[in-house]
Amino acid sequence: MSTYRIGIDVGGTHTDAVLLDQDNQVISETKSSTTEDVETGIYTAMHEVITKANVSPEHIRYAMLGTTHCTNAIVERKGLNNIAAVRIGAPATLAVKPLVGVPDDLRAALGKHVYLVRGGHEFDGREIVDLDEAHLYKIANEVKGEVDSIAITSVFSPVSTDHEERAKKIFQEVLGEDVAISLSAEIGSVGLLERENATILNASVIRVAKTAADGFINALKSENIDAKVFFGQNDGTLMSVDYAVRYPIFTVACGPTNSLRGASYLGNLSDAIVVDVGGTTSDVGVLIHSFPRESSLEVEIGGARTNFRMPDLISIGLGGGTIIHAEENEAFSIGPDSVGYRLPEKAMIFGGDTLTTTDVAVALGKVDLGDASKVAHLDKSWLNKVYEKMVELVEEAIDKMKTTADPIPVILVGGGSILLPTELKGASRVLRPEHSGVANAIGSAISQVSGQVERIYLLDEVGREHALESAKSEAKATAVNAGADPETLVIVDVEDVPLAYLPGNATRVRVKAAGELQRNA
The missing domain is CATH 3.30.420.40 (ATPase, nucleotide binding domain)
Structure with a gap:
């Protein structure tokens, strides 16, 4: 069948x-x-x-x-959970409170129940102080009926998860198993404030x-x-x-x-630059071994700085619906505003009154769409300048994403990719494969299931081999929990970075495992 x-x-x-x-x-x-x-x-x-x-x-x-x-x-601040944010780290982390630097409206939505509890660990796994369990029981009883999601962040929990796990048990004991609990060690990487923000945001969108x-x-x-x-x-x-x-x-x-x-x-x-042209923006990313290259920078979501894994992307304001603004003396500007999903009613080729990037491509005979006669009156030499600038924007983004000067294959996808030529500076070749307009839906359908872990290990205590093996088995277990077939798991990425500022020959290890979908459905 x-x-x-x-x-x-x-x-x-x-x-x-x-x-x-x-x-x-x-x-x-x-x-x-x-x-x-x-x-x-x-x-x-x-x-x-x-x-x-x-x-x-x-x-x-x-x-x-x-x-x-x-x-x-998160961006619109709509439909968010009522959360409690619990940081285990007093007295060491009292100087900077949770949600510092987060926009006021987001702090107002998520900062109603914020608690600092004694506990946490040093970078080498030693306890700073004992976990204040009595305080946790008090908080749990206080928030009962007030919140439906809890974010727990402990100092250096990527090294030792003990205090976060114990806190979770206490909250479940008082509030029942149904309360949603987010643990920072499972979400962000090293760096307390960004990991805490990521955990709070995670707790806030569980209902959504x-x-x-x-x-x-x-x-x-x-x-x-x-x-x-x-x-x-x-x-x-x-x-x-x-x-x-x-x-x-x-x-x-x-x-x-x-x-x-x-x-x-x-x-x-498996290795290429991808330009995904939508209606409003183009996203440019890099494939390494068939997976997106990961960003090494902190990422802002809705104004909150976080440090959980994100793809390394450049987004430019150029899409199929991007508006071309004609200015004096043949000058022009491209976007960043767009007619978006209203392209079929707003674009000139469809009888609208707004000049878009799609109109430019049709008028120059590069795309066969709509009614070309509606843009036939436009000045071709001016349109060519606009088109050259559109292509230049994409070429600049490609250049920024490259790590060497060598030409690299470029794959064009997305509904707006028909606007771009099949020759681009810096590209060894340009592909626009069949079905490229729905590459995103195909990507979601063919994807594997993965698991990733990031931990700090003291190599003087555990040794490099043991640290890597431990991280690999944890990554595989995470992938299986996410729905991967254990028989098909492979390690697709291993990174270990020595942390010179920590004693004990400390190393940050990140491992990712991926496998096919479990087929026992």
Whole structure:
């Protein structure tokens, strides 16, 4: 019996859907407008892609969703959980309070119940002071009925998780097993304040993630599909629904990473630069061994600095709906504003009154779309200057992402990629593969499941071999928890960085394991 998988990616402009067979061949694809409530757009795209394919619903066994729900909730400060933020680190960390440097409106939403508790560890795993369990019991009783999600951050918990784990048990004992608890050691890396912010944000979007998951599962049920459901995460891999509801922060920026994974698959390349051109922006990222290169910088989400893993991307204000502003003396500016999903009504080629990048490409005969006669009156030499500048913006972004001067393959994906030429400076070759318009949905459908850990080890005590083996087995266990088949697991990335400022020959080890989906669905 043939089995199929459905991949859906929700972007700011479009919701894309694809149906793949068991050999990952595209059976049908569709693009529909993203709706304000998001769910309607998902229903529409799913219904269209299944109807087009004429496939029996019971043969669809896997469903993958890449979504911007959690990012939007943080940016818009909407639908967030009532949280308590508990930092275990007194008396060592009293100088800088939790949520320092976070925008006032976000602090007002998330900072109602903030607590500092005695405890925490040194960089080498020694306790600073004993954990103040009595204080934790007092806090738990205080927040009972007031909060539905708790963020626990302990000093140097990537070295020792003991105090976070004990605190979690106390909160569960008082508040019951249903309360959502986020532990910083499972989310961020070393660096207390950024890890704490990431954990607080994670705790704040658990309800949003659960709503999105329920909405997706209900959409599937409405089509009589009983599939195993996975969410895209921001390293270009998948996680099970249970895992996604525990760690929703990992869905942030999964759209661009899905596009990178889809581009790798469609272009049959493991190392390349990917330009994903949407309706409003173009995201430029780098593939290394078929996975997105990770950013080594702190990342701001909704104004809060965090340090959990994120893809290394440059985003430029150039998309299919970007507005061209004509100025005096033939001068012009490109964007950054865009007509977005209103392109079919606003662009000149569709009878609108707004000059967009798509109009420029059509007027120059580079793209066959809409009614070219509506832009035939525009001055060609001026349009050529605009087009050259559009291409230059992309070439500059590609150049910034390269680590050497050597030419490198470039893969163009996304609905707006038809605007760009197949020759670009700095590219050894430029590919625009078939189905590139829905590369993000394909990326979510074909992705593997991964697990990643980051820990500090004192090599004088444990030795390098033992440290690496311990991190690898922990990464594999995390991947299995996220829904990977243990038989297919491989280690896809190992990084160990000596920490010269810490004694004991300390090293930060980061390991990532990835495997195929568990097929016992």
